[in-house]
Amino acid sequence: MKHRPGNNEQAYWLILSQDKLVKLDGQSCLTERKWSELSFISTYADEVIKVGEYRQRNCYVIDLGQEVLDQQNIELINLRAALMSEALDAFNILARAWQVALFLRTHKFCGQCGSRMEAVNWELAMHCHRCQHRCYPRISPCIIVAVRKGEQILLAQGAHHKEGMYSTLAGFVESGESLEQAVHREIMEEVGIKVKNLRYFASQPWPFPHSLMMGFLADWDSGEIQVDGKEILAAEWFDFDKLPLTPQRFSIAGQLIGATTGL
Numbered sequence: 001m002k003h004r005p006g007n008n009e010q011a012y013w014l015i016l017s018q019d020k021l022v023k024l025d026g027q028s029c030l031t032e033r034k035w036s037e038l039s040f041i042s043t044y045a046d047e048v049i050k051v052g053e054y055r056q057r058n059c060y061v062i063d064l065g066q067e068v069l070d071q072q073n074i075e076l077i078n079l080r081a082a083l084m085s086e087a088l089d090a091f092n093i094l095a096r097a098w099q100v101a102l103f104l105r106t107h108k109f110c111g112q113c114g115s116r117m118e119a120v121n122w123e124l125a126m127h128c129h130r131c132q133h134r135c136y137p138r139i140s141p142c143i144i145v146a147v148r149k150g151e152q153i154l155l156a157q158g159a160h161h162k163e164g165m166y167s168t169l170a171g172f173v174e175s176g177e178s179l180e181q182a183v184h185r186e187i188m189e190e191v192g193i194k195v196k197n198l199r200y201f202a203s204q205p206w207p208f209p210h211s212l213m214m215g216f217l218a219d220w221d222s223g224e225i226q227v228d229g230k231e232i233l234a235a236e237w238f239d240f241d242k243l244p245l246t247p248q249r250f251s252i253a254g255q256l257i258g259a260t261t262g263l
């Protein structure tokens, strides 16, 4: 899992500090540099982790943990802002790097016996040599659904949405539940309606902190909207040509809305 790049290898770097991404002067969050040009973090040489490739170059992550760099020409930006500002092809590598770093931060000790865990060198995992417990990065499946009724789409304002933003319904899959069951349960819990004609649409990793969004299209079957008032503050059927503020199209919510409304 750990990987030391060559001094002269031109690569992309993601540097994390606390819950922020380090942005170097004149660069995007994906810094294109040689390791030899990153002398200000040379003490982290043993912490370099390869997370994949980006534009035909290796991409490495370095997690400074709680350390805040005392450097000029450095800007710290939060992950959500970084994901919105980067090119679409950077989304997956940023999401992956963040989740890998978060996994390592939160698995230093064994959840079963409390001993210190060590990284496995041939797969992305942490292993306890005392009790043999092994952990892999956590991925939390979530369903997200666009519901259609004639020429209208169901959109809701979640408690965590920014002011005025309406989106498709979403929720975590519970233990022992199929994706389809999760869709029917979430929609019933959040807005009190039944849906039919469930069709799988697409998926998207969503690193806040480690969700895998699985998108579905569905049609209204029966029932009137009744919001739960906790997770959902408001929900309405919107005419396709009178949509409120909705998520950007790079997100799966935006894509589901686009696929339903044809806009």
Ligand SMILES: [Zn+2]
Residues within 6 Å of the ligand: 110, 111, 112, 113, 114, 115, 128, 129, 130, 131, 132, 133
């Ligand atoms: Zn253990």
